[in-house]
Amino acid sequence: MFEIRFHGRGGQGAVTSAEMLAHAAIEEGNYGQAFPSFGPERRGAPVMAFARVSDAPIRNRSAVYNPNGVLVLDPSLLKLVDVAHGLAEGGTIVVATHRSAEDIRAEFKLEGRLGVVDGLSIAMSTIRRPITNTCMLGAFLKATLVDEKPLVDLQALEHALKKRFGRIAAPNIAAFRKAFDETVVLEEN
């Protein structure tokens, strides 16, 4: 079982990206689960979403406390939220930032494998809106590759994006691919 926590701000699509991951896992024949941190929706406020991916049925309906992966959709959250809280051993954090992984690690003392990508620039050049959620899915799948194999099939994920975004799927898929290619991964200390 791979457990994932998404940190974003209300309106940035954290829940959508969690759902895309679950859909991709299910389409591949595995099991996936995605849910928001339940509560009133507040645009701009720090929010969380959760996902689980497994090759066996998922029997856990509590929040994720020891994530194997953490996605940070907005770098300003690093100053507000302990995004590494409870990170599982060997866990991975990916952050949307234009800064280097070394810089981010030094300033915020982030443990684990760290992936960074300039999600905002990619989002502005593809979907033309400051929404980094699809970028960060690409960054996450790149940073969590095991023997070159992604956690969920990349085509299954693109298919999920296509279904969700319909007419605006193409730029989102472009953002996803570009972020996958450009993500820089810094191994655990």
Next chain:
Amino acid sequence: MGTRIGKEVSIGIAEAAMMADVDVVSAYPITPQTHVVEHLSELVADGHLDAEFVPVESEHTAMSTCCGSVAAGARTFTATSSQGLALMHEILFIASGMRLPIVMAVANRSLSAPISIWNDHGDVMAERDTGWLQVFVENGQDAYDHILWAFRVAEDHGVLLPIMVNFDGFIVSHVVESLEEWSPEEVRRFLPPYDPPYRLDVDNPWTFGPVGIPDIYLETRKAHDEALLGAKATMVKAWSELADVVGRQYYPVEQYKADDADIVFLSMGGISETCMTAVDELREAGKKVGLVRLRLWRPFPFDEVKAALGGRKVIIAIDRALSTGGPGGPVASEVKAALYGLETRPQVIEFIAGLGGRDVTVGDFKQMYEKGAAVAAGGPVPGYELLGVRA
């Protein structure tokens, strides 16, 4: 059997109602049920479902509309939560007393005050004695299957009672997970069209809901009680028919790794799945522990509960509601009543867990197990505990 697809559970419920080819949906949106009726209104507006969607100004009217439509012979569905269910309260008795087979999905949520949109079973427990059939589901597949099953049971001429399908708000309703949909052919094999023996019909008039003078009210209540108790046989039969069609078998009371267990958890609804993971981990550590899950809540399955729990050392009963100023939790009360007549009674320890959306984790179940193990080892039986409450 179909392919597993990813779907938000609320959307699955709406689509199951569409597969049942409902004629009338009357509902008012309330968190966390909103996605169910919102999606149904879309399905009707987009022409996927040929039904009358009746938007109303309150849940009191939603349930009243349902009563009228089902009495007129229309297959009828609604959904609600919490304060919405509470606002229906008066009409719930009318629906059941008039033997109107409405199917209602209830996304369980706590009641105000203080205002809480989050999950527990406080809403449905306040409606326990409304004379409705009541079942609980644990996940999206259960929920989808049980909407179709609910119509099959409620509309059976031997039953003719309204039914609530309870699914936990947020922890089930808002989760994207996998489920298998039914094909139209499977639905056709399982669910006959609604064919009420009595309906509002100007050419063949019947009186619905007249005065019950003291000379007859008592007999109607007895008939209602017998109808509820007797419905269990039809429910079990319908579950077995459902297994024939889609290969999933449900029971009034279900067990998980409980065959040889001295200590068993007893739970109802979505947290049962989290409990299964705790049981897995405790079993790996060599503990003889299992889980018994209540699916059927009304009629209460006394015989099945006795069969599943008799002979155990300790029952760890988990409630999702508090009977304030009373005996603790409503489920534990019922379970104790079921076990009272046994010669050797298991010890029952009670936890009220996850009130108002407080998360219930695998670790919480392990802590409850430790307390159960202490009682099994001869320790004193504590009173009910509000799990995780701050002093």
